[in-house]
Amino acid sequence: MSDERVPGIDEYDSPAGGWGALGAVARALSGQMALARESIALHKVNQPEGFDCPGCAWPDPKETSSFEFCENGAKAVSWEATAKRVRPEFFAKNTVTDLWKLSDYALEGLGRLTHPMAYDPGTDTFQPVAWDEAFRRIGEGLRALPDPNMAEFYTSGRASNEAAFLYQLFVREYGTNNFPDCSNMCHEATSVGLPKSVGSGKGTVTLEDFDHCDAIFCIGHNPGTNHPRMLSTLREASLRNVPIVVINPMPERGLERFTSPQHPVEMLTGKSVRIASTYYKVKIGGDVAVLKGMMRYLVEEDAIARQAGLPPVLDHEFIAANTLGFDALVQDVLNTDWADIERCSGLTRSEIEYAASIYAKAKAVIVCYGMGITQHQHGTENVQQIANLLLMRGNIGREGAGICPLRGHSNVQGDRTVGITEKPNAELNEGIRRTYGFEPPVAHGHDAVASIIAIREGRSKAMIALGGNLAVAMPDTEETFMAMRKLDLAVHIATKLNRSHLLLAKESIILPCLGRTELDVQATGPQAVTVEDSMSMVHASAGTLKPASEHLRSEPWIVAGIAKATLPHTRVDWERLAGDYNLIRDDIEKVFPIFYDFNQRVNVPGGFRLRVAASERDWATPEKRAHFLLARGLDEDDRVEEGGLMLTTIRSHDQYNTTIYGLNDRYRGVTGRRDVVFLHASDLAARGLKHGDRIDILATGRNIADGRQRAVRGFTAVAYDIAEGSVAMYYPEGNALISLENHDSHSGTPTYKSVPVRVVASTEPAPKTRRPHTAHAT
Numbered sequence: 038m039s040d041e042r043v044p045g046i047d048e049y050d051s052p053a054g055g056w057g058a059l060g061a062v063a064r065a066l067s068g069q070m071a072l073a074r075e076s077i078a079l080h081k082v083n084q085p086e087g088f089d090c091p092g093c094a095w096p097d098p099k100e101t102s103s104f105e106f107c108e109n110g111a112k113a114v115s116w117e118a119t120a121k122r123v124r125p126e127f128f129a130k131n132t133v134t135d136l137w138k139l140s141d142y143a144l145e146g147l148g149r150l151t152h153p154m155a156y157d158p159g160t161d162t163f164q165p166v167a168w169d170e171a172f173r174r175i176g177e178g179l180r181a182l183p184d185p186n187m188a189e190f191y192t193s194g195r196a197s198n199e200a201a202f203l204y205q206l207f208v209r210e211y212g213t214n215n216f217p218d219c220s221n222m223c224h225e226a227t228s229v230g231l232p233k234s235v236g237s238g239k240g241t242v243t244l245e246d247f248d249h250c251d252a253i254f255c256i257g258h259n260p261g262t263n264h265p266r267m268l269s270t271l272r273e274a275s276l277r278n279v280p281i282v283v284i285n286p287m288p289e290r291g292l293e294r295f296t297s298p299q300h301p302v303e304m305l306t307g308k309s310v311r312i313a314s315t316y317y318k319v320k321i322g323g324d325v326a327v328l329k330g331m332m333r334y335l336v337e338e339d340a341i342a343r344q345a346g347l348p349p350v351l352d353h354e355f356i357a358a359n360t361l362g363f364d365a366l367v368q369d370v371l372n373t374d375w376a377d378i379e380r381c382s383g384l385t386r387s388e389i390e391y392a393a394s395i396y397a398k399a400k401a402v403i404v405c406y407g408m409g410i411t412q413h414q415h416g417t418e419n420v421q422q423i424a425n426l427l428l429m430r431g432n433i434g435r436e437g438a439g440i441c442p443l444r445g446h447s448n449v450q451g452d453r454t455v456g457i458t459e460k461p462n463a464e465l466n467e468g469i470r471r472t473y474g475f476e477p478p479v480a481h482g483h484d485a486v487a488s489i490i491a492i493r494e495g496r497s498k499a500m501i502a503l504g505g506n507l508a509v510a511m512p513d514t515e516e517t518f519m520a521m522r523k524l525d526l527a528v529h530i531a532t533k534l535n536r537s538h539l540l541l542a543k544e545s546i547i548l549p550c551l552g553r554t555e556l557d558v559q560a561t562g563p564q565a566v567t568v569e570d571s572m573s574m575v576h577a578s579a580g581t582l583k584p585a586s587e588h589l590r591s592e593p594w595i596v597a598g599i600a601k602a603t604l605p606h607t608r609v610d611w612e613r614l615a616g617d618y619n620l621i622r623d624d625i626e627k628v629f630p631i632f633y634d635f636n637q638r639v640n641v642p643g644g645f646r647l648r649v650a651a652s653e654r655d656w657a658t659p660e661k662r663a664h665f666l667l668a669r670g671l672d673e674d675d676r677v678e679e680g681g682l683m684l685t686t687i688r689s690h691d692q693y694n695t696t697i698y699g700l701n702d703r704y705r706g707v708t709g710r711r712d713v714v715f716l717h718a719s720d721l722a723a724r725g726l727k728h729g730d731r732i733d734i735l736a737t738g739r740n741i742a743d744g745r746q747r748a749v750r751g752f753t754a755v756a757y758d759i760a761e762g763s764v765a766m767y768y769p770e771g772n773a774l775i776s777l778e779n780h781d782s783h784s785g786t787p788t789y790k791s792v793p794v795r796v797v798a799s800t801e802p803a804p805k806t807r808r809p810h811t812a813h814a815t
Contacts, residue, residue: 043729045710046755049703052309053261053268054108055296057703095264095443096244096570097643107265112691112698116533117552118582121148123534125165128154132161137539141509141769142697145533150549151586156541163547168590168598171546176602178499178526178544185212185478187497188526189488192457193504194219194449195553197566197578199621200592201448202628203614204503205456207600210475210607214482215497216459219694220449221485222510223408225784226416227442228453234424234664236657237649239450241439242403243572247274249437252399254392255313256284256324256423257409257790258443261291261704262690267405267443268295272310280395283313285409286321286685286760287715290704315392318760320383321683322676322791324410325668328422330378330389333370335397335429350397355431359654362665366425369667381671383760401437402427409685411442412790414739417783418668425665433663434654444571447553451569454647455625459484468628475608484785485511486777493520493777500542501528501599503592504550506695508537512775512787513747530595535695550592555580557591560616564591567622567639569647575632576644593618677762677793678737682720684792686768695769702767705757715757715765716796724796728756731799734766736774738793747774751801764794 051057127147133156136144153171154163166174182188190208192201208216220228228238235241247253247270260267272295275281283292293316294309303309319327339350356363375386382389396402404427410419424433424440432438444450456465459482469477483491489511491497500507500521511517521527524542531538532552538545551557557564557580565579590598597615600607614621622635631647638645650657658664677683689711691699700709707713714734721727732754736747749770759765768789780787 041728043753043755045708046713046729046753047706047708049290049706052294052296053265053291053704054298055304055307055309095266096572096574097576098244107268109262109265109690109693109698113693114554116145116696116698117149118554119148121146122151122585123147123149124151125154128163133163133539133541134161136534137536141536141695142700144535145696147534149532149552149585150534150547152549152588154547156545158541163545166546171548172598172602174544175501175526175528175546175599179211179603182499186215186482188213188499188501189215189217189483189492189497191217191485191488191500191502191505191507192219192452193502194444194447194452195504196452196592197448197568198451198455198575198625199566199618200503200596201452201457202455202621202625203593203596203600203611206469206473206609207596207604209461209469209477210473210600210604210609212478214459214461214478214480215488216457216482217485217488217507218449218452218457218459219485219505219510220453221785222412222787222789223449224411224442224444225484225786226411226420226781229784230417230420231424231440231442231651233658234421234428234666235433235440235651236655236663237651238453239573239649240441240571241433241649241652242441243646243652244270246403246437246439250274250279250399250401250403251437252395252402253279253281254284254396254402254404255281255292256404256406258405258407259285259289259291259687260443261289261295262688262692263407264443265291268312269297269299271295271312272297275310275312275314280314280399281312282392282395283316284319284324284327284392285316286318286763287687287765288316288318288758292316315395317384317388317392318758320381320760321685321763322413323382323384324419325415325422326378326381326671327384327389327392328426329370329373329668329671330375330382330384330386331393331396332366332422332426332429333373333375333378334390334393336367336370338397351429352431356428359431359656359663360428360665361660361662362667365667366665373671377671383762396426396430401435402430402432403437403439403441404432405441405443407443409790411784412786412788414779414781414788414791415669416781416786418666421666422668424663428663428665434652439652442571447570448568450571450573451567451575454569454631455629459487465628472624472627473608486780486785486787489513489517489520490777492523495523498524499526500524501530502537503530503596506535506537508540509535509695509769509772511777512772512779512789513777514769514773516777528599530592548595549586549589550595551580551584551589553578553580554582555584555589556582559591559594559618564618566593566618567644573647573649574644575639575647577639591615593621676738676791678795681737681793681795682716682762682764684734684764684766684771684774684794685790686771686792687765689767692767707755710753711767711770712752713755713766714752714796715755715759717759717761717763718756719761720764720796721754721756726754726796726798728754730754731801731803733797733799733801734764734771734774735795735797736776736792737795739779740774740776740792743776743778745776747776749773751799751803754796764796
């Protein structure tokens, strides 16, 4: 970072965690004005008799402490357990036109929703509506559609297994597979890519595998912000002298050094534990080049070793017994020139070979990756190259080794397991027929991108959203907002107000639901829900706090209410299921036999692990073998025009998905603002720019193929230690640069992490006061 002073930009030199994290927790609690309520809640986070953190999906250790939460988990709990309320009186005094002018941060900061609300166009305000009346309007709106496929049903990863199961059951009885889902925007490349490689769409490791590995590779993720409890696991591995190799375009403090708030000696002495033993700043989009370089090194070193009569580098016995396609992979990597690998990756051959040598020497290796791998035009292939690397030395299906996709939201994986998918398989359809006696639709429905395109083109006219902030999460902000305003019906099940709620349809309804922290009482008494973490562990979650309003209802109850109002001849006893979640779990078990003895097993402290066949070297592919799969040539990765750069969107440390907890990004030295763009000093200088200049970011290449110039203007340039040729800016501010059509062709995942751009001096007049956050199109 430059020495030149820019308001709100300063260098942060402390480790991740430590006193900075504790201070942030204290500020988060005090800022929501419910210290007693929130403090009680924090003692129940991730505890056997408590609730699952509404934040990330990192698994819970078998031995939990009294404080089994991280800084951003505490922010999530305080955000939900806040004392602030958005009551009908507030809506009566504030028109939607006025609310639209607020930032996304300010909208959610207003507090918890307390009553069902329906938009009144005469007053331009939301007005309270009775639950029965809201359900009647929704049911009439859905039945009025000429075709069930004209409705879209979005699911956020915050929804429980029970809510998601009822939701997919309702939608399939209604007659469509249109399930846009938050996983479409994050790890869909994993769900699509891994089954073709190893037969399972989930990670193969358990938390205990980290106790037995000999090396860890972290590619394209930032645990300090996005899954901070992972830092404790990495810390323990580092203390065992396990090499941790990081491949990431930006330095991330959580991958560099960490002071554990739960270790008094570190806190009192100011000491920290080094995380990364080696840190490589790869160019954005250069991951396949690095992986191909590593695989080429392994192949060449194996040939040398075998010729010399030394032990082989590759696990030929495993490859012969378990895989197909190895010879084609060898030919592909040997045909990949080192000059192309270096050019596309931004790393030297010696750097890549050193990383590969660490991999080759380790007996058991775990590769962890995040959305820095998946959110690319070829994200599915990126995932498959990681699988290739692991298969070469038999690092899948044995202790201490495997592939570890880092899912974001707390139950995004569970939602998919219980049926939230636009591509139902035969087993799911047969399970529904067997259990409920109706014929579910079999045609593939819409994912997130396809749903917005269908709405934009007038082919879909209704949207029901089970949580989330879909419009802000999607790319192509202007197009998405205009599309959502064309709907006949928009229904949002939510805890807080967000911008998607203000994109008005002919009929717009907001239904307030219980949060993860709150007590859920139904006809048969207090209820628990279940969630599945990133490592396929399923466990119970039971809130304990008094609900923020007596008018709140649980997500399963709300879904059941909509279903009853929509389906006059339903084959499902919705009231019975909504009154006793044990019965929902019994039905989940009937539809999905993998959940055998569900109610019994989930009552065991810590829950149970769903079977992942690849973890047992049971390859659920048509050939019953794992597959080495080829990626495209590296030249296709080099997509920036001359003088252009490649941009990635990132999250700030005060952010979770589209939720903005605050305007600081502590580890990157940003305070009180989000209107910043991170570039290497040499890239700024080459364009006649410097640290602190106001700049415009202009999309190029495939993002202007439709003739529209997509741009974000008037942001501040920050000189940063990012890989040369790379640019980073916050999500969702950068979403406006990405067209809806620009996504991975296999998974439909938008290319949030590889956006070709030009950066120029800003043509927008300087504002009189700095705007802290503008994530919406005007």
